[in-house]
Amino acid sequence: MTILEMRDIHRSFEPGVPVLEGVDFSVDPGEVVGLLGRNGAGKTTLLHIAMGMLHQQGGSVKVFGLDPHRQPVDVKRRIGFVSENQILPGFLKVHEVIELHRSLFPSWDDHMSRELAERFHIRPKARIKTLSKGQARQVALLCALCHKPELLLLDEPAGGLDALARREFLETSIQALSDTGTTIVFSSHYLSDVERLAGRVVMLHASRVLIDNSIDELHESFSIALVPHRPQGTSGALLALPECLGVRVRSDAVHAVFRIDPDDACALITEKLGITDALCRTAGLEEMFIEIAGGER
Amino acid sequence: MLIVVDPSSGVPVFRQVMDQVRFHIASGLLRPGDELPATRALSAELGVNPMTISKAYNLLERDGVLTRRPGKPLVVAALDAATIELEKIEQMRASLAEAVRVARQLDVPSEEALKIYGELLQGEAEEEQS
Numbered sequence: 001m002t003i004l005e006m007r008d009i010h011r012s013f014e015p016g017v018p019v020l021e022g023v024d025f026s027v028d029p030g031e032v033v034g035l036l037g038r039n040g041a042g043k044t045t046l047l048h049i050a051m052g053m054l055h056q057q058g059g060s061v062k063v064f065g066l067d068p069h070r071q072p073v074d075v076k077r078r079i080g081f082v083s084e085n086q087i088l089p090g091f092l093k094v095h096e097v098i099e100l101h102r103s104l105f106p107s108w109d110d111h112m113s114r115e116l117a118e119r120f121h122i123r124p125k126a127r128i129k130t131l132s133k134g135q136a137r138q139v140a141l142l143c144a145l146c147h148k149p150e151l152l153l154l155d156e157p158a159g160g161l162d163a164l165a166r167r168e169f170l171e172t173s174i175q176a177l178s179d180t181g182t183t184i185v186f187s188s189h190y191l192s193d194v195e196r197l198a199g200r201v202v203m204l205h206a207s208r209v210l211i212d213n214s215i216d217e218l219h220e221s222f223s224i225a226l227v228p229h230r231p232q233g234t235s236g237a238l239l240a241l242p243e244c245l246g247v248r249v250r251s252d253a254v255h256a257v258f259r260i261d262p263d264d265a266c267a268l269i270t271e272k273l274g275i276t277d278a279l280c281r282t283a284g285l286e287e288m289f290i291e292i293a294g295g296e297r
Numbered sequence: 298m299l300i301v302v303d304p305s306s307g308v309p310v311f312r313q314v315m316d317q318v319r320f321h322i323a324s325g326l327l328r329p330g331d332e333l334p335a336t337r338a339l340s341a342e343l344g345v346n347p348m349t350i351s352k353a354y355n356l357l358e359r360d361g362v363l364t365r366r367p368g369k370p371l372v373v374a375a376l377d378a379a380t381i382e383l384e385k386i387e388q389m390r391a392s393l394a395e396a397v398r399v400a401r402q403l404d405v406p407s408e409e410a411l412k413i414y415g416e417l418l419q420g421e422a423e424e425e426q427s
Contacts, residue, residue: 032346170344178337178347195304196345216309279402284305 001065003027003151003183004050010058011045019045021207023059027185029150032177034198034215035187036285038293041204043187044083047155050185051081064150077105080144080152080182082137084159090129094122094139098146105147113146116172134165141169145176152176154186158193166190170197191286201285205292210245213259219282223262224291225269226253226279237273239297248295257291299326302343310345314353319362322373323384332370333363 004027012018019042027033035043048054049061052068052075061068068075088097098117102108117124120138128136137157144152152173158166170193176182188194194201194215201218203211211218227234235247238256243265245257258265262280269278283291299321302313321327333339336354340347354371357363364374376384400410 030348032348167344171341174340174344174347178340192305195310196343199346199348216311219307219309282307284307286305287307 003029005062008059009056011056018207023209025202025209025212029183030181032184032197032199034194034201037204044155047153078150080149082140082144082157083155086140088128092128094126095124101143107147109146109148116142134161148180152182152184156187158190191289195285221261223258223265223280224283225256225265228253228277246292246295246297248291255291257288310349311353315357318357323388327373329373329375331373
């Protein structure tokens, strides 16, 4: 069964300014999908639609085969959600927040809850408002994990955390993955975290899905070409190639991202543009993201 | 066992793990019969998706480098000395192929490239003596 299926999703908040315009993607059980895109690209909107917190204006969403808007309780019981902007009630104590979640979810695992609280060194009697940002996020993760969700939706979960807190958060998510095979969809601006955790990367750009590939494909079968400036019109000619995802004109050269490996990219540039001294190579996610997000297409 | 990964290097993490296991076998750090860390433990230590580690292990098993035993940790396969010697040569070949690529890009003539290689070997040898 497909865990999450989004078909032709449309959503805007102002008429004529679409945030999502025909977004398609689906997630299979056990997959870990990293959702990328610039600020405002629609990652949060997409996750909120999956949660049933927001209604799409066009297209269809199925979570576990159910409509999250029509069957919100059935869907939410099987989802764990952590967001950078999640607000836990500050006047409550940690154990009260945990107790609240425990009462909402029949599948709550007390053993796991105690184990995580111990690992995170969270004092049960501490008030939420006295916790650091990292500790509050750990409480949120504990609450999202202990009912053993089939799908974990994480919206910029590491936002504002220091490097060690981020790593601990990552390790806890990885453990959940090993233990229960939870499916994870997470958005993050920390691209090295995406490279560690994600098996697949979906990048939203210009209101659509621009990239939907396995992380290994992105590393091995995508490339960045550095193409010398002459002759005039090089960037336009590169953009016209269907394999080209975007170009960025820099002082040194035109940088172009291709969805083919470096050897094929160089051969293509030679064949179509007659340029023989382009440099083509594979790249990490961060570099690729910057070239695409900062360029034109 | 020493495995480190750099997820941002542009080389897939599963390949980094595979390369390092093979390197450790070639260098003798890992010997036939030695146990490998469990998928779960290694993925937690490296902070990477467990599926990445199982992919690396599965491919190494397919290549005959690792042996799976039911219910027990994976071990380095019973490779004979000749196979390990071949593995060393493979490692060298891969490393030198990268140097050849750079030489081509910079238009360094073959004789010059060979001379540099000879000088570097010589230099290393002298350093060891001193």
